Amino acid sequence: MRIAVVGAGVGGLAAAVRLAGLGHRVTVFEQAPTVGGKLGRFARDGFLFDTGPSLVTLPHVFADLLPELELRRLDPIVRHRFPDGSVLDSGDGFAERIGDAFGRSAAEDWQRLWRRAARVWESSWRHVLSVPLESPLSIARQGWRLPDLLAVAPGGTLRGLGRRMLRDPRLRMLLDRYATYAGADPRRAPAALVAIAYAELHYGGWYVPGGLGRIADALLARAEAAGVTVHTGVSVTGIRPLVADGVRIPTDAVVANADATHVYRDLLPTPSRLARLNDRSLAGFVLLMGVRGTTPGLAHHNVFFPHDYDAEFDAVFGTPTRRPRPAADPTVFVTAPDDDAVRPAGHEGWFVLVNAAPQSTVDWTVPGTAERYADRVLDVLAARGVDVRERVAFREVRTPADLARATNAPGGTIYGTAGSLLRPPNRGPAPGVFLVGGSVHPGGGLPMVLLSARHVAELIGPA
Known part of the structure; x- marks a missing residue:
């Protein structure tokens, strides 16, 4: 069969590898100039940041497809810091x-x-x-x-x-x-x-030395070795029939590694009721920071909890009487890998994540909004005992609007359908259409995305 995969994220590449192994002729179309999707990377001044997932779980799922992938076990998995000053390491x-x-x-x-x-x-x-x-x-x-x-x-x-x-x-x-x-x-x-x-x-929680972006590199190498053709910088505007850069491409089946809402609303001929799946899902506000020196007591993953967790959820999700907004006192997640391959000597590379309302409910593009909130996040960290404001060599701000533009994730949501055990199915609503990725069954997170690729390969079967 001639199978087109739309999107070269982890789910799309993994599906391509499995389908090529079943004897299909597989071509991947990716709108971005590089592969990886939400498993993104950013390099600056000798730093290399993972801009998406920062933790590998269920390592046996990875071993099934990428047995050569090097994983390093983290202990602690996460260092939790609570409002009363107490600390608890998970592991x-x-x-x-x-x-x-x-x-x-x-x-x-x-x-x-x-x-x-x-x-x-x-x-x-x-x-x-x-x-x-x-x-x-x-x-x-x-x-x-x-x-x-x-x-x-x-x-x-x-x-x-x-x-x-x-x-x-x-x-x-x-x-x-x-x-x-x-x-x-x-x-x-x-x-x-x-x-x-x-x-x-x-x-356990695991890290890929050199950054989790290497998972995308390994999948791309596997796909190309299996005979998969990968096209980057190609815009797909329809999948039944497949239209790439304005050209109709003959296919027997299409595997969509795009957000389910985008698939149902924008890529199929008839929009469906799934067009608003993501409305109550979280997005993320991100700082990528080069930090001079070292920070005592910092683990690979750190969570700084607020005094009032419910106030954060009320802000991000909204209430019956108030629209969503940036949380004034948010939980702050800091990832700082102890890995010489991703930071210059004498520095730390910080990935800072705050739960945020999606672009569909908060306009993150209003001039000054992102920078003011970045200042607020650093002030919050300082109030919780980790003040790096004078040690920041640089910072890059990424808002939900940026993720929406880069990946077509509606509103810049990270996780697809929020909190449901039953996400959109792997078999699509039109003949010959299948879905992979974190917005569909079995859910978000790297191992679930790899499982979705396995499920699609099972549904399509051998050539």
Whole structure:
């Protein structure tokens, strides 16, 4: 079969590799000048930044497709800093670390939650994540057992689960954070997202020396070795039929590695009800900073929590009486790899991320808005004990509007459909159309994107 892949992100390249291995003739079309999609990179003054994902989880999923990929285990996975000044590192023996930091009762609560999370993960993996989604009904037909349903707790929220099972407010805050991994508000996100915490802590967090952008390099090399043709700088304006740079391209099937909303709304002949899927999903406000010197106590990944987490969610998602807006006192995520390959000697390269409302609800292009908020984020870090304002050699600001322009992600949303276990299916709404990537089944994050590519290859089958 002649198969066109639209988008050379991780999902598109992985699908191309698998489909070429099944004997198909595969051509990839990418609008950007380089491959990788949201797994972007930025270089300046001897620094190399990953501008997308910064953590690898579920390493066995990567080993299936890229056995040569070098991974380095991180410990801690994340250093959490709470408003009261306490610090908790996640990683191996997490319950023991909780006991040392917060006391025995907090550790016992976490162990009880952990047993619940393990059941949710096992059920989700068996019934949802590891199987293709042809339509929303296909998951419903999987034959869930009663213990599976009790563990997943349909109708319950992640916030509610934490309130029931964790007495320490800091652990509740930590659990809430995992909803943001799916672009969701923990007060509305399904309780089943506790599986994200389990996957990260059980399988560990990993880093690719030289930066996670090397995953895209490895996939491109695999694709080209398999005979895949990759065209960059090509604009696709329709997929049934496929139209690339104004030219109609004959195909037997199309795999779309673009945001599902963009596919349904812009690339298919008839827009559908999925056109507004992303409205309540998170975007991100990013600073890429070269920092002189070293910062004591900084881990690879760091989370600085606010005093009022709900105020942040109210700002970013909006309330019935107020539109979304930049959060005044946000959670700040800082990634600073200890890797000489990505920073000059005597410096640190900081990737700073703040949860943000998408461009569709906040106009990040208004002159001065981005720079003022960048100043605010650095002021927040300083108030939390990490003041680098006098050590910043340079900073680059990336807003949701920038990501929207670069990747066609509506509003610059990062995670696709917020917080849902059932995302748009891998089989598209038109004959011969299939979808891969973080906005479709089985979800966001690098391992889920790789699984989506496996699912599409299974649905299409051998040539």
